[in-house]
Amino acid sequence: MLSIRRSVSAFVAVAIGVTLVAAATLLLASGRPQVPDRLARAAVVVQSPEAGASPDSFVPTRPWSATTTAKLVGRLAALPGVAAAVPDRTFYAQPLVDGRPAGTDGRREDAHQGHGWASARLGGLRLTAGEPPRRPGEVVVDRALGLRPGVPVTLLTAAGPQAYTVTGLVDGPGVHVADEVAATLAPGVRAIGLVLAAGADPERVATAARGIVGADGSVLTGDARGALEPRNDARTRWIGMQVLTATAALAGFVTVFVVASTFAFTVAQRRRELGLLRAVGATGRQVRRMVYGEALVVGAAGGIAGLLVGGGLAPLLGRLLVDTGFEPSTFKVGYEHWPVALSLVAGPVISLLAVWSASRRAARVRPLEALRDAAVEQRPIGRLRIATGALLVAVGGALSVGTATAGEARVAAQYALYAVMALVAGATVLAPAVVGPLVRMLRWPVRRPGGAIGMLVRAGVSTATRRTASIAAPVLLTVAFAVLVAGMVRTTTAAYAAGRADNVNAGWIVVPDRAPGLSDQAVAATRGTALLPTTVYESDPNSPPANRPLTALGVDPAGFAAANRALTVVAGSLNDLSGDDTVVLPASANRQPAEPYALVFADGESVSLRVVAVVTDDSIPGDLLLPRSVVRAHDPSALTSTVYVEDRIDPPIGARIVDVPGWAAEADRAEDRLVWLFTLLLIAVSAGYGAVAVANTLLMAAAGRVADLRLIRLAGATRRQVIWLVTAESALVVLIGALLGGAVAFVGLLSIRAGLAEQAGVPVDLVLPWSVVGGVVGLCLLLAVLASALPTWRSLRPGPARSPVGIVG
């Protein structure tokens, strides 16, 4: 029964879906942590203890103090088989070239990192020219910077610009200074690399090293050393993983959806044939099995095609992901087994899932339908269907509220995706019930004097509600998705920005420019109120998890209080934040003033502090406040993120000045940009898909309607009238889909807005990106009109009267 012609659309739909799934999963499987080049020669690496945080928070491990490091290095170096044990120190140092920070590719974290010269050995770095750094003020730089040995160079460090002399060049990113200098700039150490003697077995050395380190760290060999990759790379990779997972999930869902509507359509078109089969003795089950069998064949074929295309596209997409910042620059595409297997299975599985409802309908076709015209369906919509649709819409609504009230943006995004899926599925299931009334409401676009075409259009669209619904379904999906996701992202971004701006009481804000942060010298030059963030670790052995990481902000209390409108002191006084051992905690920390509070700092030292004040949780953009001097003393490489100033000033090197609304809007700009790109990517996937599906279904419909249209021609319609008829019909159907989709999305957006407003405590404006919506609807409309007008034009060309597709009633 398999007809090539009929199966093409389903095949194309499956193939596109599997292409996306295959590409996404191949990329997903390739996104493994890479062993940093800098540590490639260290067969065994000892890492300081994990921070007690969720794995996707990308907090660095808790460093060892200088004394612990020295003790560990001594004992590890003495192990048999170990040629050298080298502590890996990393600190902020960015060379200025022509007076500007070099390495403007801000995503490459290692471009502005400094290390001790000894650790060059861990990566097998060799001087390509000059001498190693031996004294303070000497530095070896990347030869890509274009500097020569002997020339002076300015390094931006946390303290400010420092004068150095280039003594040598290497072929690798970052700068290397003398080891004593590195030890003062990075007193805390997070990794010790072991260079092995020739012939030593890494596993054996690792076992011995474990005995020495015990609970005070972990020992990594082989690929496990990927855990040492730069935290920003890990974070970027994680974002990429979210993007790819979502894309694969969306592609799978959309495919099921589109293939389902294609199959539904095929079944609707084949009612007469199915009825004939039933009449000559096929049982319902046989019909069902036949439909399943076809789906299986189509699915398997589409799956293989999709896998081939997806496999071919993966490297290109991988490069694109790196360029857009969804994957770190170390990302390489490899061909793992499981994505291939998954894609091979995905085709048939998607197909079978999609054909489920169509097969039930096919089995219900009654033998008599062989004798009736197929266009008029007897039961437009069943009660079970209405119940299912209502349930899905309800679930979608609930998930939308979850989206709005979820604490974290990532969680919210996931909820949103599921909410859209549920809402869209619900709307599609309900669509046939709504099509009739909607068409009656939409009479105006096709009402013309004499209105024969209008009559035909309305009758065609509203009698064959299922056909209309299955053409409208992809439009519905696409529009609902685009409106909901784009609207949600825009609305959320705007709401957060509004909240941020509301909290700040300053005229202008100084932020870093082409640098990860502002140096002390730059901060001093602004004479404003600065925030100096550093990561500290809670060292209370009684409250698990151990080593819980916290963001501490080093501040000047008076200035901070003046610039922060949201500050509410619950107990104690912020003015007492001045001694070496003082700390201000949020209420959720459950401490009272004068209580002791122990923390481990970035230099690995454990310090017992005294609580001087407690503030409300939303008073501070971090976890706790420390005097600025305390942060600086324990973290020589800490960089200032933000400086609040009263009046507009000239920004120092590596800094920019922005006004408060501008700052609020761009505070998360890098992240917002990624989120928006991600959103557009998902919308493009679904819109492209939707448009293909619309065209697909309409092409099928056109083939099935040749006979009808011929009749209309014979009844006296001109060719132009017939073209106008099919065009108007398609436009009407697209319009119906867009309206339904827009309505569904609007409901979702309203609940998201309500949740956001509740959360932020301020009214939130609904932001709709009309350009995206217009683009999506326009694309569907264009393809729909082309896909219906062109084949009709062709089939109505004067020529042999007999239709090429079998008998015609």
Add this chain to the structure above:
Amino acid sequence: MTTHTVTLTGLRAVYGTGTRRVTALDGVTTGFASGTFTAVMGPSGSGKSTLLHCAAGLDRPAEGTVTIDGTRLDDLGEDELTRLRRDRIGFVFQAFNLVTTLTTAQNVELPLRLAGRRPPARDVAAALDAVGLADRAGHRPGELSGGEQQRVAVARALITRPAVVFADEPTGALDSAASRQVLRLLRALVDDQGQTVVMVTHDPAAAAYADRVLLLADGRVVDEMDGEITAAVVAARIAEREARPSEHAAAPAGPSC
């Protein structure tokens, strides 16, 4: 008394509800003896097709029973009914007889294949040969003329050797030569194989091939002829009925047999 392959008792069929309610069959009781050829005639809308559908188990009557080869259809479930159709009943419709994606030979063997059997190629060839289409086995319906398609449907009815073949205006769309061919084939089913044929037609010339003619009006059997049937006689009887239309409603139900 001859045995009846098909027996209809008190058949009533109703379409639609409320103001759109139409009574298509209004108490039809009759039978089709095995090894006979019956033509069902009557004005358009008189319920001929409905009668055929009910008798063939394609539709369920609102009241009354249909018995085929001793099996009461109203006792059967959907799947049993399907199997009965597959094994005992053949169809030839006015159009849409064939699955367009299958070849002629595949269309012919379809009912047997559905029953899980695979007829020998020889049987299929013989059936096609019997309808004069031996050289068209590999063609698809789209490549056949209307009359050829009807003959393929007859071949399909031949191969399962059904107890009864129902044909709804099988020659409605054919010219007189093609019609004659199809009618002769149906006649041969009765004469050579002893099968039972029930055919709806508007054409007195077609009815002349039958052993018996049932005349329907307003869902009732209003007249019946058997014996020597010629086109002229049938035409005369129909014209006679049309001359006194007022009597339709008052006419008693046709004689049962």
